Amino acid sequence: TQLLEQSPQFLSIQEGENLTVYCNSSSVFSSLQWYRQEPGEGPVLLVTVVTGGEVKKLKRLTFQFGDARKDSSLHITAAQPGDTGLYLCAGARGGGSNYKLTFGKGTLLTVNP
Amino acid sequence: SQTIHQWPATLVQPVGSPLSLECTVEGTSNPNLYWYRQAAGRGLQLLFYSVGIGQISSEVPQNLSASRPQDRQFILSSKKLLLSDSGFYLCAWNGVVHSPLHFGNGTRLTVT
Numbered sequence: 001t002q003l004l005e006q007s008p009q010f011l012s013i014q015e016g017e018n019l020t021v022y023c024n025s026s027s028v029f030s031s032l033q034w035y036r037q038e039p040g041e042g043p044v045l046l047v048t049v050v051t052g053g054e055v056k057k058l059k060r061l062t063f064q065f066g067d068a069r070k071d072s073s074l075h076i077t078a079a080q081p082g083d084t085g086l087y088l089c090a091g092a093r094g095g096g097s098n099y100k101l102t103f104g105k106g107t108l109l110t111v112n113p
Numbered sequence: 114s115q116t117i118h119q120w121p122a123t124l125v126q127p128v129g130s131p132l133s134l135e136c137t138v139e140g141t142s143n144p145n146l147y148w149y150r151q152a153a154g155r156g157l158q159l160l161f162y163s164v165g166i167g168q169i170s171s172e173v174p175q176n177l178s179a180s181r182p183q184d185r186q187f188i189l190s191s192k193k194l195l196l197s198d199s200g201f202y203l204c205a206w207n208g209v210v211h212s213p214l215h216f217g218n219g220t221r222l223t224v225t
Contacts, residue, residue, distance in 0.1 A: 004156075006156075030211075031211070033213050033214075040122075040218070040219070040221070041218050041219065042203050042205070042216025042217050042218050042219050043157075043203075043214075043216050044216070045213040045214070045215075048213055088156060088157070090157075092211065095211075096210075099210045099211060101159075101214070103156035103157040103158075104156050105155055105156040106156055
C-alpha cells in the first residue's frame, strides 16, 4: 500500500495552461515537502509546508497543505517548458529515531512549447 | 556553501560483479547521510541512513550494504549484483533529521 498517493502520474500540457497536482494520504504528517527532479539529476526542494491550511507561493507555483495535514496540492499558473520535470511530495512523520520521510511516486509533468 | 558529489554518474555492471558507489559532502560537518534508490516509474525508496561515522541503519533487506568510513563519506556496496539492483541511486544529506534533503545527481546503474 502506497502511503502517499500522487495524481496524476503523468501530465502533458501546452505552454500557458494551468495545472494542479495532488498528494494524498490517510495518514497525518508533521510536514510535507515538495521536490522537483529533472532527468538525470537529483530532486531539488521547492517548499516545505508545516501548518494545516498553510498556503505558500513560489512565483507561479502555489502549494497548499490540507487542514488535516493529510494532503497537499501544487498549482502551477501559466506553465512554461522550464516547469517540465518530476514533482515529488514527501511526508514527514515521527520524531527522533522514529522520524520517517516517505516519498510519493511523483507526477511527471511535460509542458510543450 | 555545501555541495554533494556522487560518482560515477553511470555504470553498467554484469550480474554477480561487485559494486561500490561513493558519495561525499563538502562544506558541512557531521551530516546525516542517506542512500535512496529510484526505480523507473516509482518514488524514492530509502535504503540506508547514517547519523555518524560507523553508524548505519538499513531500511530494506537486500544484498546491498553501506559504510561511512569518514564523516562526510558514504559508500554503497554489493558483493554480487543482481538484475533487480538496476536503478537510479541517489545520495542525500541534511544537517538536522527533520530538515529537507539535499540530493546528489545520482548514479544510473544498469546490471546486465
